[in-house]
Amino acid sequence: MKTSFTRINGSVTAPRGFRAAGVAAGLKASGKKDMALIVSDKPATVAAVFTTNQVKAAPVRLSMQHAKSGKACAIVVNSGNANACTGSSGMIHARAMACGVGRRFGCAENHVLVCSTGRIGVNLPVVKVEAGIKQLLGVLSPRGGAAAAQAIMTTDTFAKQVAVQFKAGGRTIRIGGIAKGAGMIQPNMATMLSFLTTDAAIPRAALQKALTHAVNHSFNRITVDGDTSTNDTVILLANGVAGAAPLAKFQEALDFVCLELAKMIVRDGEGVSKFVTLNVRGAASDRDAVIAARSVANSVLVKTSWCGGDPNWGRILDALGYSRAKVDEDLVDVVYNGVPAVRGGMATRTPLARLRKIVAQPTFTIDVHLHLGRGHCTMHTCDLTEKYVELNRGE
Amino acid sequence: MKTSFTRINGSVTAPRGFRAAGVAAGLKASGKKDMALIVSDKPATVAAVFTTNQVKAAPVRLSMQHAKSGKACAIVVNSGNANACTGSSGMIHARAMACGVGRRFGCAENHVLVCSTGRIGVNLPVVKVEAGIKQLLGVLSPRGGAAAAQAIMTTDTFAKQVAVQFKAGGRTIRIGGIAKGAGMIQPNMATMLSFLTTDAAIPRAALQKALTHAVNHSFNRITVDGDTSTNDTVILLANGVAGAAPLAKFQEALDFVCLELAKMIVRDGEGVSKFVTLNVRGAASDRDAVIAARSVANSVLVKTSWCGGDPNWGRILDALGYSRAKVDEDLVDVVYNGVPAVRGGMATRTPLARLRKIVAQPTFTIDVHLHLGRGHCTMHTCDLTEKYVELNRGE
Numbered sequence: 001m002k003t004s005f006t007r008i009n010g011s012v013t014a015p016r017g018f019r020a021a022g023v024a025a026g027l028k029a030s031g032k033k034d035m036a037l038i039v040s041d042k043p044a045t046v047a048a049v050f051t052t053n054q055v056k057a058a059p060v061r062l063s064m065q066h067a068k069s070g071k072a073c074a075i076v077v078n079s080g081n082a083n084a085c086t087g088s089s090g091m092i093h094a095r096a097m098a099c100g101v102g103r104r105f106g107c108a109e110n111h112v113l114v115c116s117t118g119r120i121g122v123n124l125p126v127v128k129v130e131a132g133i134k135q136l137l138g139v140l141s142p143r144g145g146a147a148a149a150q151a152i153m154t155t156d157t158f159a160k161q162v163a164v165q166f167k168a169g170g171r172t173i174r175i176g177g178i179a180k181g182a183g184m185i186q187p188n189m190a191t192m193l194s195f196l197t198t199d200a201a202i203p204r205a206a207l208q209k210a211l212t213h214a215v216n217h218s219f220n221r222i223t224v225d226g227d228t229s230t231n232d233t234v235i236l237l238a239n240g241v242a243g244a245a246p247l248a249k250f251q252e253a254l255d256f257v258c259l260e261l262a263k264m265i266v267r268d269g270e271g272v273s274k275f276v277t278l279n280v281r282g283a284a285s286d287r288d289a290v291i292a293a294r295s296v297a298n299s300v301l302v303k304t305s306w307c308g309g310d311p312n313w314g315r316i317l318d319a320l321g322y323s324r325a326k327v328d329e330d331l332v333d334v335v336y337n338g339v340p341a342v343r344g345g346m347a348t349r350t351p352l353a354r355l356r357k358i359v360a361q362p363t364f365t366i367d368v369h370l371h372l373g374r375g376h377c378t379m380h381t382c383d384l385t386e387k388y389v390e391l392n393r394g395e
Numbered sequence: 396m397k398t399s400f401t402r403i404n405g406s407v408t409a410p411r412g413f414r415a416a417g418v419a420a421g422l423k424a425s426g427k428k429d430m431a432l433i434v435s436d437k438p439a440t441v442a443a444v445f446t447t448n449q450v451k452a453a454p455v456r457l458s459m460q461h462a463k464s465g466k467a468c469a470i471v472v473n474s475g476n477a478n479a480c481t482g483s484s485g486m487i488h489a490r491a492m493a494c495g496v497g498r499r500f501g502c503a504e505n506h507v508l509v510c511s512t513g514r515i516g517v518n519l520p521v522v523k524v525e526a527g528i529k530q531l532l533g534v535l536s537p538r539g540g541a542a543a544a545q546a547i548m549t550t551d552t553f554a555k556q557v558a559v560q561f562k563a564g565g566r567t568i569r570i571g572g573i574a575k576g577a578g579m580i581q582p583n584m585a586t587m588l589s590f591l592t593t594d595a596a597i598p599r600a601a602l603q604k605a606l607t608h609a610v611n612h613s614f615n616r617i618t619v620d621g622d623t624s625t626n627d628t629v630i631l632l633a634n635g636v637a638g639a640a641p642l643a644k645f646q647e648a649l650d651f652v653c654l655e656l657a658k659m660i661v662r663d664g665e666g667v668s669k670f671v672t673l674n675v676r677g678a679a680s681d682r683d684a685v686i687a688a689r690s691v692a693n694s695v696l697v698k699t700s701w702c703g704g705d706p707n708w709g710r711i712l713d714a715l716g717y718s719r720a721k722v723d724e725d726l727v728d729v730v731y732n733g734v735p736a737v738r739g740g741m742a743t744r745t746p747l748a749r750l751r752k753i754v755a756q757p758t759f760t761i762d763v764h765l766h767l768g769r770g771h772c773t774m775h776t777c778d779l780t781e782k783y784v785e786l787n788r789g790e
Binding site for chain 1: 450477624695696702703705710713717721
């Protein structure tokens, strides 16, 4: 597929005018990096998307308020503690993070966005966090994107970074991003954090529209375990240093960055051994396609069958049937990597061994056609393994 | 709690006028019993509840038609093959089962109900099934309930049987039942089959109302893995041999039988190590209470934390928050076996060790109070274990 952009190295500090840092502030028992800071030297236009969970962590509620100002200079993040279900002290602690950065960086408190990820219901160790902020300010660098990507990780096994550039009227525009995922990952976001930067100049309304579109086709089209977190946040800062960008080109590049990060989240899901792309076509509507795809992608029985390399399409039909999407069993086709397993709701003559070979691979695609309309949805998901249970048992 | 009924030994053949049988017809590779038959010597009034899945197995569609006649003499069941997603041959095979029993037992085809459970998408081996029916008719017995309970098992580890009796105007009324469960178990039923018999004389409309009530407060209030099967069926036959029964007493006894069977299904869920009773109180409505309880009981992260004995109430708050039930974080209480863990959305001073001790037990109760209204729901559920994944991997 020909694209109008090029992938480049780096992430949030690839666009000009951004600096970042990641440090170990002692929030993680492991001693690993657990605080990150991303700053724009020039106040940036901000767009953001937050968790749909009714239970929202204090930093989410604070950042929602702050994003309303339309401008931001900094994003401060801690991992190891979600600052969720922490009552009024939670909000005081989130504000303290914003104040601490604003005071030292020299910007208004409400131009600082705050994010937290980690265990729910434990008070934030504010003294450590304050010291971490001081540390972060000391090591901010135009090459700090990688350290920031590491510092936001929780059970992630690798740092997630993407950057692209494209030409616009002789100028070079860049977009970069980092993300973390691993558990509590489901459509409509999860403890999934993603921070995106660009040096393009984009008016605020257009920026928000572009981000919403990109998120709907990336972070909202993945699921690991069906659990939507209290802390999900995606933030995009546009500082305008590189000048205006044509919106269509910008959208294409932004969509790519978000989708790449979203796919990395699925690949790095807790205990994941299979990466599955699920296309639902022919649904009565796009909304129905999403509902049907989520039902299949979140079915515990479908996910465990993938783990064992079992092409158990019966469980897929079962999950389609109990979804709220319109389904007529006699019309359903299911195809594994182009090989038909089900036509009109019944098994084809494809030998089971051939389907087993496909599902044994670490990556495969399942196409479901409902033959009811033109609704379509692509969902990226994974299997459910013994390892996932082991990682989440908590003992 | 004082009840107006007494628990007795036996199951579907405890009420007078019923006989049953269970045989090995060769549908299960293991050679275990895989066909069951329950008959009423006198045509019985029938009530039934079927799966809400849009993809319905052929026997479900056939039994839905047959139940409309209001009368039934026999229920024939096979395990080892679901006869689901088997196209037009599926319906022919289901009809053949009804015809085979009707012809030999001497009743109309539409007075025979048919159920299947097992793998989806594989044609029923009709020759074996036909021979199995012949065998079943040969061994029908008023002590055959236990054999029938064994024959309907799939991955169940024990046969599920309950019977009760109560007095009505000097006469003894009995209700008995068997069930199978294990996997694909979620509210609104699952590959969950249950067959109930009574010698009470109850008019059809009242019988259906009583069964619907009992199912809503038992089989529809359990979840193992959140997957609703294509084959769920609950059938109640009332042959009237013992005469009329007061409806209130009958309902109380029937509710008990259904709830006992439903709880056995959860206890015997695939790989289950914890049996959890979840009470949601103070919801805005009963409907909201059910939605909230299901969200918690089906959360993969909540279930895995139980498996590890981790009182991770943060995940419970998270699951409440992303449910579609109205939730105000600042009002939520969570209590483990009477010990408060969360008050008003925040951790209490209860030491974590005390909560750990509770969740380490094989059986415990969690009370969630939303403080928004008078909606209430009790859900019986279980943990998600490495063993569940291992059992369902399919390799």
